[in-house]
Amino acid sequence: MSFRLLRVLPLAAMLAVPLHAASAQQEWENVLDEARGQTVYWHAWAGDTRVNDYLEWVKQRVRDEHEIELVHVKIDDTGAAVSRVLAEHSAGNHDGGSIDLIWLNGENFAAMKENDLLFGPFAEQLPNFALTFPEHNPEVVTDFTLPTEGYESPWGKAQLTFYYDAAELGEAPPRSMTQLLAWAEANPGRFTYPRIPDFLGSTFLKQALIALVDDSDALYEPVAQSDFEDVTAPLWEYLDALHPHLWRSGRQFPANGPELRRLMADGEVALAFTFNPAEPAAAVADFELPETTRSYVLDGGTLGNVHFVAIPFNSPRRAAAMVVADFLLSPEAQARKQDISVWGDPTVLDVTRLDAETRALFEQARDNPALLAPEALTETLPEPHPSWMTALQDAWQARYVGR
Amino acid sequence: MLRLAPWLIVILLVGPILAGLTMAVLPAFGYLPALGGHAFSLEPWRLLLAQPGLTRSVGVSFASGLITTAISLAVVLLFLAGVSGSRLDRWIRRLVAPLLSIPHAAAAFGLAFLIAPSGLLSRLVSPGLTGWERPPDVLIVQDPWGLSLMAGLIIKEIPFLLLMCLAALPQLDPERRVAMARSLGYRPTTAWLKVVTPSLYPLIRLPVFAVIAYATSVVDVALILGPTLPPTLAVSILVWFNDPDLSRRFMASAGAVLQLGVTAAALIAWWCLERLVARLGRHWLARGGRGSGDSPLRLAGKGLIGLATFTAFAGIAGLALYSIAGFWRFPDALPQGLTAAHWLRALPALAGPAATTALIAIGATLIALALTLAALENEQRTGRQPAQGRLLSALTLLYLPLIVPQIAFLFGLVVVMESLGTRPTHALVIFGHLLFVLPYVFLSLAESYRRFDPRWSQLAVSLGASRNGAFWRVRLPLLLAPLLTAAAVGLAVSIGQYLPTLLLGAGRVPTVTTEAVSLAAGGNRRVIGVWAMVQASLPLVGFVIAVGLPRLLWRNRRDMRGAP
Numbered sequence: 001m002s003f004r005l006l007r008v009l010p011l012a013a014m015l016a017v018p019l020h021a022a023s024a025q026q027e028w029e030n031v032l033d034e035a036r037g038q039t040v041y042w043h044a045w046a047g048d049t050r051v052n053d054y055l056e057w058v059k060q061r062v063r064d065e066h067e068i069e070l071v072h073v074k075i076d077d078t079g080a081a082v083s084r085v086l087a088e089h090s091a092g093n094h095d096g097g098s099i100d101l102i103w104l105n106g107e108n109f110a111a112m113k114e115n116d117l118l119f120g121p122f123a124e125q126l127p128n129f130a131l132t133f134p135e136h137n138p139e140v141v142t143d144f145t146l147p148t149e150g151y152e153s154p155w156g157k158a159q160l161t162f163y164y165d166a167a168e169l170g171e172a173p174p175r176s177m178t179q180l181l182a183w184a185e186a187n188p189g190r191f192t193y194p195r196i197p198d199f200l201g202s203t204f205l206k207q208a209l210i211a212l213v214d215d216s217d218a219l220y221e222p223v224a225q226s227d228f229e230d231v232t233a234p235l236w237e238y239l240d241a242l243h244p245h246l247w248r249s250g251r252q253f254p255a256n257g258p259e260l261r262r263l264m265a266d267g268e269v270a271l272a273f274t275f276n277p278a279e280p281a282a283a284v285a286d287f288e289l290p291e292t293t294r295s296y297v298l299d300g301g302t303l304g305n306v307h308f309v310a311i312p313f314n315s316p317r318r319a320a321a322m323v324v325a326d327f328l329l330s331p332e333a334q335a336r337k338q339d340i341s342v343w344g345d346p347t348v349l350d351v352t353r354l355d356a357e358t359r360a361l362f363e364q365a366r367d368n369p370a371l372l373a374p375e376a377l378t379e380t381l382p383e384p385h386p387s388w389m390t391a392l393q394d395a396w397q398a399r400y401v402g403r
Numbered sequence: 404m405l406r407l408a409p410w411l412i413v414i415l416l417v418g419p420i421l422a423g424l425t426m427a428v429l430p431a432f433g434y435l436p437a438l439g440g441h442a443f444s445l446e447p448w449r450l451l452l453a454q455p456g457l458t459r460s461v462g463v464s465f466a467s468g469l470i471t472t473a474i475s476l477a478v479v480l481l482f483l484a485g486v487s488g489s490r491l492d493r494w495i496r497r498l499v500a501p502l503l504s505i506p507h508a509a510a511a512f513g514l515a516f517l518i519a520p521s522g523l524l525s526r527l528v529s530p531g532l533t534g535w536e537r538p539p540d541v542l543i544v545q546d547p548w549g550l551s552l553m554a555g556l557i558i559k560e561i562p563f564l565l566l567m568c569l570a571a572l573p574q575l576d577p578e579r580r581v582a583m584a585r586s587l588g589y590r591p592t593t594a595w596l597k598v599v600t601p602s603l604y605p606l607i608r609l610p611v612f613a614v615i616a617y618a619t620s621v622v623d624v625a626l627i628l629g630p631t632l633p634p635t636l637a638v639s640i641l642v643w644f645n646d647p648d649l650s651r652r653f654m655a656s657a658g659a660v661l662q663l664g665v666t667a668a669a670l671i672a673w674w675c676l677e678r679l680v681a682r683l684g685r686h687w688l689a690r691g692g693r694g695s696g697d698s699p700l701r702l703a704g705k706g707l708i709g710l711a712t713f714t715a716f717a718g719i720a721g722l723a724l725y726s727i728a729g730f731w732r733f734p735d736a737l738p739q740g741l742t743a744a745h746w747l748r749a750l751p752a753l754a755g756p757a758a759t760t761a762l763i764a765i766g767a768t769l770i771a772l773a774l775t776l777a778a779l780e781n782e783q784r785t786g787r788q789p790a791q792g793r794l795l796s797a798l799t800l801l802y803l804p805l806i807v808p809q810i811a812f813l814f815g816l817v818v819v820m821e822s823l824g825t826r827p828t829h830a831l832v833i834f835g836h837l838l839f840v841l842p843y844v845f846l847s848l849a850e851s852y853r854r855f856d857p858r859w860s861q862l863a864v865s866l867g868a869s870r871n872g873a874f875w876r877v878r879l880p881l882l883l884a885p886l887l888t889a890a891a892v893g894l895a896v897s898i899g900q901y902l903p904t905l906l907l908g909a910g911r912v913p914t915v916t917t918e919a920v921s922l923a924a925g926g927n928r929r930v931i932g933v934w935a936m937v938q939a940s941l942p943l944v945g946f947v948i949a950v951g952l953p954r955l956l957w958r959n960r961r962d963m964r965g966a967p
Contacts, residue, residue, distance in 0.1 A: 043910060045921075047921065047923075049749075049925070074913060074921040074922075075910055075921055076920055076921040076923070077645045080910070084910070086649055087814075087818050090438065098909040099909070106647075107647035108647040111647040195631055197642070248542050249540075252545060253631065255626075258925045262927070265928075266519075266733055268521050268537075268540075286927070287730040287731075399455075401632050402457075402458070402460075
């Protein structure tokens with residue numbers, strides 16, 4: 001135990017105590033030196049070929065620039081990676097972990113942090129982190145209301161974005177939760193949402209809840225501090241009214257966002273939603289969705305959040321993992337990620353505060369009809385406290401499973 | 404040396420499973436120090452029993468185990484009873500191997516695309532016959548009763564049971580039995596069912612049990628075709644194990660133990676059914692009916708097996724088409740355009756996983772072959788006869804990895820491996836695959852090996868060859884065809900493994916199957932099509948070699964070329 005502490009002490013000390021600027025730079029140089037030649041195993045969800053292609057590019061770049069070998073460990077569920085770290089922890093493996101970097105946010109982060117499965121704080125030490133201007137953009141240091149405290153580094157943004165087939169809906173899709181119910185009644189079987197406990201499906205519940213409660217302040221405190229039954233009553237009333245008009249009469253739900261998109265592609269539903277604002281446009285380019293696909297955001301805004309990368313507590317190659325996290329925050333990597341032809345994931349950098357030359361990297365063509373207008377993404381609702389997600393999921397399942 | 408082989412096999416198979424089960428049982432009763440569980444309690448069980456829809460999950464798992472097995476077995480027996488050596492029969496027998504080589508997940512995706520309301524069948528007849536401009540809003544795939552799940556499993560279990568029956572049949576000499584019965588006036592199909600089935604069943608009982616166990620606890624097929632609200636028990640367990648809320652691990656472990664109980668209950672229920680059928684069957688046999696409904700039975704056998712085979716291949720064909728499809732929306736019967744883009748995009752990422760898959764599959768298969776040959780040769784030399792068909796024999800242990808649900812012991816096994824300090828490597832994954840490859844290789848090879856005419860070896864020894872010499876220079880070459888078939892089965896089993904690869908490899912050992920499943924999470928049918936093709940074609944290569952090589956090597960030795 002003490003031996004292990006001694007070994008990580010220099011790195012930890014350097015991270016915990018920000019010395020003056022020149023020294024910080026020197027310390028970062030040391031990290032870069034240490035990182036050279038290391039191999040980083042990055043566990044990241046791999047359900048999207050565009051994301052995988054982007055990671056392939058990152059792999060090339062960090063090899064060229066920092067002599068780091070990056071391995072994308074493709075997983076279908078981030079929970080599996082959390083599970084892995086946990087198995088290592090329970091087996092007493094405290095310094096030879098198999099995971100160096102995890103792509104995560106929300107519940108997974110909350111669970112790992114609570115169980116001390118994360119290394120940090122490290123985010124503030126990354127030179128490019130300053131470009132996110134956290135003092136002006138609290139969302140890059142807040143994950144579902146929980147302060148990240150430097151235990152994860154922001155990577156990209158997501159916002160609940162609806163999309164529909166204009167050939168069927170015309171130019172007038174439902175723009176609020178109440179309109180959605182009316183539309184579903186008029187068009188039975190043409191809308192659905194991913195089944196709980198899917199991430200996207202749970203987000204739909206939260207979005208509906210925020211729209212339906214009179215006072216949403218309670219949602220930003222732990223759920224234990226309010227009367228759950230009382231606060232969520234309007235939601236269940238709404239869902240009870242909505243379900244009979246859903247796809248398969250609400251007796252079945254798609255498993256996740258991608259399956260919902262496939263239902264759109266097959267023409268089984270006419271209205272759907274996603275967390276990646278560029279996904280509909282990308283799917284059109286991939287021949288999946290018809291060219292008449294259009295995207296929009298509900299009036300009054302939709303839920304948005306930031307996704308992060310974190311380093312498990314037992315990663316043996318933390319230096320290289322930090323360098324990769326820093327590279328992911330570089331304007332070059334962020335601009336490429338935001339490019340609709342690459343991935344289309346919005347940047348976490350505060351573009352308005354960057355110098356003109358860097359800002360130019362983020363200019364994009366706007367003529368794609370399936371793509372959301374950038375202005376639409378300014379209406380972002382913050383995520384409720386993570387405990388609400390769990391409580392809503394349990395309540396939904398108790399109500400609708402096995403009936 | 405040889406004498407150690409059976410023991411080695413037993414230790415290799417039983418050790419990891421027992422260790423893994425222990426690490427599942429402890430958390431199920433609240434003990435997992437890493438998560439703060441230091442004392443034993445029943446809390447995990449209380450939580451588990453409070454899960455909404457648990458009864459239904461258990462019910463579907465239990466029922467799909469019994470129904471899938473009953474139907475698959477009935478179809479296989481009816482088909483075999485009606486076999487007349489026609490061209491169609493030969494074709495179906497030849498298709499067994501490729502059918503067996505299609506991974507479960509790929510077959511399930513194929514079936515789902517075939518029968519969905521917006522699927523291939525519906526597209527072919529719409530809007531022409533049905534008038535559907537939009538897919539009808541009916542629940543077919545993932546129905547709450549698990550019917551589509553059972554259909555998907557039946558398609559895959561029929562070839563497995565057929566192969567097992569074909570392997571066991573020769574020692575029963577069915578032709579002479581049927582000839583005897585026919586001379587007494589029995590119609591051919593009835594004759595087969597009455598005189599061959601009662602002797603055949605004990606020989607295939609363990610494979611039947613493996614099918615029951617598999618169908619009650621399958622994960623990948625149930626994810627694609629199974630019910631969702633609630634899902635089957637095995638799928639629920641996987642979800643709980645992967646839940647970000649780490650305290651759910653305790654409940655998941657309790658679920659894993661429950662899964663073990665459900666599988667055991669299904670096996671016991673089947674055993675009771677066996678008794679019942681045996682009792683009823685005795686009357687049927689003794690009554691002496693000569694077979695009034697003979698041709699309907701024969702036709703049913705052929706029709707059903709034909710339907711299952713056709714469905715499997717049509718599903719795969721649909722996926723193949725999708726892998727090159729441009730825009731293709733309901734109700735178009737064909738894509739609007741064809742494109743190689745999906746393949747071109749996947750190709751650069753294919754090489755690595757394909758090589759890893761081959762390395763692991765070949766490694767596991769070679770070890771399995773070596774152990775199997777050593778054990779079988781030992782059996783021959785010591786002259787011990789295998790206790791076939793009896794449940795409490797050493798052979799039962801061989802079935803342990805096939806009968807204990809993967810999901811019940813794999814998570815525990817990971818913790819065990821971690822505490823031993825083993826790091827995820829290719830070797831560890833090969834070891835994990837060996838658990839499942841070894842039983843199949845043994846089962847495929849054992850019968851041919853034991854039936855091998857002992858006079859060949861005796862002759863060789865009498866001519867002065869040593870026993871080892873006779874083994875290497877006479878027995879092995881003569882058994883080349885069955886050896887290669889066993890190897891092909893082993894390769895196919897290894898290539899299809901998902902959970903063991905993922906868990907023991909910590910995701911760092913990417914195979915085509917793990918890649919295919921993680922990409923399938925993206926739901927893009929074109930990508931799924933590409934990877935399903937790759938996943939299905941790799942084992943096929945093994946089977947092509949298994950059939951082709953003996954023909955090439957022994958082109959001047961007709962009887963050594965193996966079965967047609």
